[in-house]
Amino acid sequence: MLVGMSREADVSAHPEEPGAPASTPQDLLERVAAGGQAAFSELYDQFAPRVFGLVKRLLRDHSQSEEVTQEVFLEIWQTATRFDAEKGAAVSWILTMAHRRSVDRVRSSQSSRDRDVRIGIRDHHPDYDHVSETIEIRLEHERVEKAMCRLTELQRQAVSLAYYGGYSHSEVATMLSLPIGTVKTRLRDGMIRLRDEMGVAS
Amino acid sequence: MTSRNDDLAAQSGAYALNTLTEEERAAFEAYLAESDEIRTETTELSDTAAVLGMAIDPVTPPPALKANLMAMIAHTPQLPREVETVDDAATTSATVTPLADAAILWTEPSAESHTAQQSAQTSASPAETKAQARWFARPATALAAVAAAVALIVAGGVVADSIGRTSLQETSFVAQQADQLASINAASDSQRLVSTVAGGATATFMWSGQLGASVVIVDGLEQLPAHQVYELWYIDSAGARPAGLMYASENGTTWRVLEGEMAPGDGVGVTIEPEGGSDTPTTEPIVVFESA
Numbered sequence: 001m002l003v004g005m006s007r008e009a010d011v012s013a014h015p016e017e018p019g020a021p022a023s024t025p026q027d028l029l030e031r032v033a034a035g036g037q038a039a040f041s042e043l044y045d046q047f048a049p050r051v052f053g054l055v056k057r058l059l060r061d062h063s064q065s066e067e068v069t070q071e072v073f074l075e076i077w078q079t080a081t082r083f084d085a086e087k088g089a090a091v092s093w094i095l096t097m098a099h100r101r102s103v104d105r106v107r108s109s110q111s112s113r114d115r116d117v118r119i120g121i122r123d124h125h126p127d128y129d130h131v132s133e134t135i136e137i138r139l140e141h142e143r144v145e146k147a148m149c150r151l152t153e154l155q156r157q158a159v160s161l162a163y164y165g166g167y168s169h170s171e172v173a174t175m176l177s178l179p180i181g182t183v184k185t186r187l188r189d190g191m192i193r194l195r196d197e198m199g200v201a202s
Numbered sequence: 203m204t205s206r207n208d209d210l211a212a213q214s215g216a217y218a219l220n221t222l223t224e225e226e227r228a229a230f231e232a233y234l235a236e237s238d239e240i241r242t243e244t245t246e247l248s249d250t251a252a253v254l255g256m257a258i259d260p261v262t263p264p265p266a267l268k269a270n271l272m273a274m275i276a277h278t279p280q281l282p283r284e285v286e287t288v289d290d291a292a293t294t295s296a297t298v299t300p301l302a303d304a305a306i307l308w309t310e311p312s313a314e315s316h317t318a319q320q321s322a323q324t325s326a327s328p329a330e331t332k333a334q335a336r337w338f339a340r341p342a343t344a345l346a347a348v349a350a351a352v353a354l355i356v357a358g359g360v361v362a363d364s365i366g367r368t369s370l371q372e373t374s375f376v377a378q379q380a381d382q383l384a385s386i387n388a389a390s391d392s393q394r395l396v397s398t399v400a401g402g403a404t405a406t407f408m409w410s411g412q413l414g415a416s417v418v419i420v421d422g423l424e425q426l427p428a429h430q431v432y433e434l435w436y437i438d439s440a441g442a443r444p445a446g447l448m449y450a451s452e453n454g455t456t457w458r459v460l461e462g463e464m465a466p467g468d469g470v471g472v473t474i475e476p477e478g479g480s481d482t483p484t485t486e487p488i489v490v491f492e493s494a
Contacts, residue, residue, distance in 0.1 A: 033280070040275055044268055049260030052267075057258050069263055070271060071381075077275045078384060081283045088245050092252035096220075099255060103220045137259065144257035162219035163254045169221040181212075188215030188247075195250040 025090035033080040040077055048073070051098040058102040058166040068105050072098045099163070106166045147197035155190030158183055207233065211240050218247035274388040382459040383417050386410045399423070399472075399489045407470055407491035414464045416493075418472060419457040423450040426474060433479045434460050437469035437490075447479050448472070467494035 023031075023042060031039030051072050056065040075097055083093055148156055154176065161172045173183045195201070210233040216222050217230050234241045386392055389410030399405050403423050409416035418434060426432065431449065435442040445460040460470065471487035473480075 033283070035280065037272065037275060041268075041272060044271065048268065049262045050256070050258075052263040053258045053261040054255050056261055066263060066267055070267060070274075073271050074274060074278060074384065074388065077271075077278060078280050081281050088249060089252070091256070092249045095252040095255040096248055099251065100220045137257075140253070140256045144254055159215075159219065159254075162216070162221045163251060164258075167221065168223065169216050172221065183221075184212050184216045186215075187219055187221065188212055191215040191218055191247045191250055192243075194254075195246050198250065198253055200250045200253060201246055 025094070026085050029076075029080050029083045029090050029093075032077065033083065040073075043076070044073060047094055051094065054095060054098050055102045057164065058099070058106055064105060064109075068101050069098075072101050075101070099166075103166045107168065143198055147194050150197050151190050151193055152186075154178070155186050155193065158186040159190040159194065162187060207237075211237070214240060214244045214247055217244060218251045220251075270390075273390060277392070278384060278388045379457075379459045382415060383457065386413060386415050386417050386459070389413050393493070395491045395493070397489050397491065405472070405489045405491075407493075409464055409470075409493055411464075411466055415459065416464045416470060417457055417459045418448070418470065418491075419455065420450075420472075420489075421455050423448075423456040425450045429477045430474050431477055431479060432488075433473050433475040433483070434458060435471045435473065435483060435487075436460065436462060436464060437471055438465060438467065442471065442483050444479060444481060445470070447475075464493075469493060 023039070025043065025046065028039045028043040028046070032043060048069065052065060052069045055068045055072070056062070059065045059068060072094075076094060083090065088096075148160075151159065157176060158172055158178075161167045161175060162169070167175065169183050169187065170180055172178075172187075173180045176183065178186070210230055213222060213226065213230050217227065222230060234244060386408055389412055391412050392408060392410045394406055394408040397405050397407070399420065401422070401424050404421040405423075406419040406421075407416065408419065423432070426449075431447045433447055434445040436445045437443075443462060445462050446458055448456060448458040450456050464470075469490060469492040471483065471490040473483045473485045473487050475484060
């Protein structure tokens with residue numbers, strides 16, 4: 001009979017440091033990867049509003065958004081061991097996971113989406129109108145908005161529909177009446193332009 | 203660079219924005235391993251996408267969500283750090299922690315060929331030996347003991363191993379199954395039963411009434427000839443409903459999340475069926491669990 005290591009043993013092998021001040025997301029992820037539940041709690045506090053905001057933006061439905069947010073954090077817990085800081089920032093890792101999970105959920109409830117695609121483009125840019133309470137978020141808004149203005153109309157529409165609408169490339173192609181290949185190209189050159197405008201490089 | 207690779211390279215933006223289908227996503231990820239240049243570009247574009255995400259207004263989720271999660275993670279295994287070799291993964295995946303001291307064997311009724319099994323088992327009730335004809339019509343037979351859902355299978359190892367070995371298309375199925383396994387495992391009402399199958403394999407049945415979902419995990423399940431397959435069944439008073447097919451893994455642990463919804467009190471059985479499966483069981487079960 002095979003005997004596994006108990007979780008208690010795991011945790012005691014990696015004692016947590018509850019007092020560690022102002023941890024970066026990367027530090028927190030590393031402690032989560034070692035089984036740190038306090039670190040997970042701190043990571044949640046830092047990112048839950050970000051994740052929930054993003055998920056809700058894509059799913060709209062409140063209870064589904066809660067479910068997906070829960071899935072995202074459970075996945076963070078389970079896969080923190082695979083996070084590699086050399087392959088990207090912790091923030092990106094978390095938001096990418098949240099976006100992907102949301103998109104997967106959207107696509108699994110396809111019927112209402114088909115109608116959206118037929119009716120056409122809805123409003124798919126971030127909520128610039130809602131003046132946010134923190135300077136940090138306002139700066140992010142401005143940064144993105146400014147960069148978005150540098151895109152061509154098609155690039156901007158394609159990127160917005162894809163990211164903020166959660167549409168697949170074939171849906172975007174339908175909505176913009178473009179061949180799929182063209183959509184892929186616009187998504188790539190649009191994202192490259194955004195990267196350069198916003199100074200994102202690894 | 204081939205034109206196929208050019209096609210793939212052009213998908214970095216689509217990938218970073220999650221607009222690809224699962225198949226395309228998997229193909230692109232396989233391609234990423236081959237090209238440093240595209241990998242760097244893709245990382246940068248994913249980071250760029252994350253900045254788009256940072257421009258969305260944060261919304262504070264209800265406090266219950268955190269309370270739930272903290273309870274869930276306390277019972278949810280984490281993936282092992284790296285899957286370095288197949289051997290490592292296999293070792294991890296075999297790390298199942300059997301909980302029930304009181305595991306009771308399924309009583310094979312016409313059992314001349316199962317002497318060893320019989321000698322190891324606890325006694326069968328008289329009721330058990332009565333209704334052999336339609337075992338699935340009487341889920342109260344062949345009991346296994348309920349064990350508290352305290353310790354856990356090392357689900358991560360199973361997942362990593364399966365993903366490392368399967369084709370791209372199977373990977374998404376496996377990943378989906380692994381998600382479900384993790385949710386069942388993490389559910390606050392998760393329960394499990396452990397039993398022994400003919401041939402000495404250890405079978406664990408784990409379920410969550412809240413999720414209406416269950417999983418069967420067998421350690422050391424025998425390989426079947428190609429024309430046969432293991433079939434899972436949900437069993438209630440009306441009979442047995444097919445709940446998916448299962449193929450013995452080559453490396454120790456076989457598991458399968460059952461198809462369809464589990465109703466409260468449903469039992470679960472596993473039979474050997476002809477290739478492709480059957481609509482109703484055609485053989486006696488190799489193991490039966492009763493959840494009620």
